[in-house]
Amino acid sequence: MRMAQTDDSPAPDATTLKLYELASADETVRFSPHCWKTRMALAHKGLNAERIPWRFTDKDVIAFSGQGLVPVLVDGEAVVNDSWRIAEHLEERYPHPSLFGGDTGRAVARFVNSWADGTLVPAIIKVIAVDIHNRIAAKDQGYFRQSRERRFGMSLEAFTADTATAREGLRHALAPLRFTLRQQAFVCGATPAYADYCVFGMMMWARCISPVELLEQDDPVFAWRERLLDAHDGLARHAPRAQ
Numbered sequence: 001m002r003m004a005q006t007d008d009s010p011a012p013d014a015t016t017l018k019l020y021e022l023a024s025a026d027e028t029v030r031f032s033p034h035c036w037k038t039r040m041a042l043a044h045k046g047l048n049a050e051r052i053p054w055r056f057t058d059k060d061v062i063a064f065s066g067q068g069l070v071p072v073l074v075d076g077e078a079v080v081n082d083s084w085r086i087a088e089h090l091e092e093r094y095p096h097p098s099l100f101g102g103d104t105g106r107a108v109a110r111f112v113n114s115w116a117d118g119t120l121v122p123a124i125i126k127v128i129a130v131d132i133h134n135r136i137a138a139k140d141q142g143y144f145r146q147s148r149e150r151r152f153g154m155s156l157e158a159f160t161a162d163t164a165t166a167r168e169g170l171r172h173a174l175a176p177l178r179f180t181l182r183q184q185a186f187v188c189g190a191t192p193a194y195a196d197y198c199v200f201g202m203m204m205w206a207r208c209i210s211p212v213e214l215l216e217q218d219d220p221v222f223a224w225r226e227r228l229l230d231a232h233d234g235l236a237r238h239a240p241r242a243q
């Protein structure tokens, strides 16, 4: 499922593209859900980027972007942060193949992205927060614990104590996706596009940083995830996972 640039797109110059990605203690493990959205978007467009490992506490390294979160994409003169804004930038600069399929598709993808961020991030973090803590660089662990415990209002261990209920919560949260995938192969129809990557990024987050399996094998979401693991020459399937 490799999709090539068409003649009317500007020739991508991989040497000008740099992507700052969140890394675990093992710098080959890139686990951020939002960075995965961008990875898949670049692959969709047949673009290569130099992928630079970044840690939670390396705020100075991305200070040039004017904020402290990844992904950050540097595309020649352009510096773009926030995975949604990066997707829009890529769509504008490298129109084919499209990530959105036009304005209506873009608007619906925005909803899917908001659903993933607003519903799936909170559902998944309840399962994997301690796994993240235990697998990130030692220098990041204090920052991660403090910032997340402030956000959750309790210790990471208390927050993730009831795994069974958290997994059930995720199963319920995935209902709209499950119903959709009973009718079609991808969120975007017969082939994947950005709305798929918004949700798939969440799955890659857990896959790369946690040993917990989020999905049942007979769930249509499981089969969809398998298809996306194989997309773009198996880019995601071959991605390093934390031990």
Ligand SMILES: N[C@@H](CCC(=O)N[C@@H](CS)C(=O)NCC(=O)O)C(=O)O
Pocket: 022, 032, 033, 034, 035, 056, 068, 069, 070, 071, 081, 082, 083, 084
């Ligand atoms: N809305 C942003 C969210 C970016 C974000 O939250 N990135 C996380 C990694 S998944 C981060 O950089 N966290 C650093 C921190 O918490 O200090 C996007 O879609 O790119």
